[in-house]
Amino acid sequence: MQADIFTRRRNGGLLFFTLLTVLTTGSIVITRYDVLKGFTSIFRAFAWGAANFYPDAGAMTKLPDILLKLKETVLMSVASTTVAAIFAMFLALAGSSTTGLCSLSGIITRGVASIFRNIPLVAWAMVLMLAFSQSELTGYLALFFGSLGFLTRAFIETIDEVSNKPVEALQATGASYFQVVFQAVLPAGMPQLSSWLLFMVDTNIRDATLVGLLTGTGIGFSFDLYYKSMNFHAASLVVILIVITVIVVEMISNYVRRVIM
Numbered sequence: 624m625q626a627d628i629f630t631r632r633r634n635g636g637l638l639f640f641t642l643l644t645v646l647t648t649g650s651i652v653i654t655r656y657d658v659l660k661g662f663t664s665i666f667r668a669f670a671w672g673a674a675n676f677y678p679d680a681g682a683m684t685k686l687p688d689i690l691l692k693l694k695e696t697v698l699m700s701v702a703s704t705t706v707a708a709i710f711a712m713f714l715a716l717a718g719s720s721t722t723g724l725c726s727l728s729g730i731i732t733r734g735v736a737s738i739f740r741n742i743p744l745v746a747w748a749m750v751l752m753l754a755f756s757q758s759e760l761t762g763y764l765a766l767f768f769g770s771l772g773f774l775t776r777a778f779i780e781t782i783d784e785v786s787n788k789p790v791e792a793l794q795a796t797g798a799s800y801f802q803v804v805f806q807a808v809l810p811a812g813m814p815q816l817s818s819w820l821l822f823m824v825d826t827n828i829r830d831a832t833l834v835g836l837l838t839g840t841g842i843g844f845s846f847d848l849y850y851k852s853m854n855f856h857a858a859s860l861v862v863i864l865i866v867i868t869v870i871v872v873e874m875i876s877n878y879v880r881r882v883i884m
Contacts, residue, residue: 675855675856676855676856676858676859676862677856677859678856678857678859678860678863679856681856681857682854682856682857682859682860683860685849685857685860686860688845689842689845689857689860689861689864690864692841692842692844692845693841693842693864693865693868695759695840695841695842696828696831696832696835696840696841696842696843697828697831697868697872699759699762699763699766699831699840699841700766700824700827700828700830700831701824701827701828702763703763703764703766703767703770703827704766704770704774704820704823704824704827705820705824706767707766707767707768707770707771707774707823708770708774708820708823710771710775711770711771711774711775711778712778712816714732714735714736714771714775714778714779715732715774715775715778715779715781715782716782716804716808717729717732718731718732718733718736718775718779719778719779719782719783720783721782721783721785721787721790721808722782722800722803722804722808732775732779733776733779735772735775736771736772736775736776736779737772737776738772739768739769739771739772739773739775740769740772740773740775740776741772742768742769742772744765744766744769744830744833744834745833745837747764747765747768747769748761748762748765748834748837748838749837751764751765752837752838757837757838757839757840758838758839758840759838759840759841761838761840762831762834762835762838762840762841765834765838766827766830766831766834769827769830770823770827773823774819774820774823777819778816778819781812781815781816781819782808782812784812784815785807785808785811785812789806789807789811790803790807790808792807793806793807813883814883817879817880817883818880818883821876821879821880822876824872824876825869825872825873825876828868828869828872829869831843832846832865835847842861842864842865845861846858846861846862846865849861
């Protein structure tokens with residue numbers, strides 16, 4: 624029996640790698656990609672980066688402006704995520720099988736969450752630019768809609784995982800809907816709900832850089848401006864500050880998760 628399982632796994636692995644090799648080879652042939660030139664270009668790219676992509680004295684003079692844009696990006700990410708979390712909580716309560724008002728509300732809420740969640744953030748930014756042009760509002764709404772879909776789905780699953788015993792006990796005593804929600808559902812699911820919120824803040828700070836490239840706002844716009852003007856030293860300073868910010872935020876987020884979980 625174990626020999627048959629091992630044989631099936633081995634054959635499945637061989638089939639997978641065979642298909643992967645065929646697809647890779649076919650793609651190289653169709654696109655006429657020069658594999659040797661591609662690999663040698665990697666080393667030249669690192670050499671160019673070491674020679675040009677680093678902060679110098681001139682780039683440090685732009686540090687105050689860059690930090691201001693970075694602060695705007697972080698604040699916009701936090702604001703869009705927290706507001707989206709509030710709306711997502713109401714939608715999740717209406718869409719959860721534990722606290723839902725009816726089966727129709729669950730279907731509608733899950734459908735809305737799926738639509739918002741499956742539209743890429745870049746697509747949201749491009750669509751919203753048609754209505755609001757390049758502005759802070761465009762970036763804020765793009766992050767808001769993306770967060771709303773993800774958090775609604777995550778909150779629904781978290782609420783559904785809450786044990787039904789406290790809910791049934793409160794309902795048996797004649798507790799109202801809001802008493803059940805605030806005294807049984809939310810206290811039990813709050814650690815996981817907070818963890819999802821922190822994860823979304825962390826993700827949005829990273830995505831806000833890309834949104835800024837499209838909407839002409841925040842730290843993403845600063846990088847785009849310096850890079851297109853060939854001020855690579857200032858652009859490298861922007862990248863370094865983004866990396867430091869993401870690492871710091873992730874460390875804070877992980878610490879808070881360990882505390883609340």
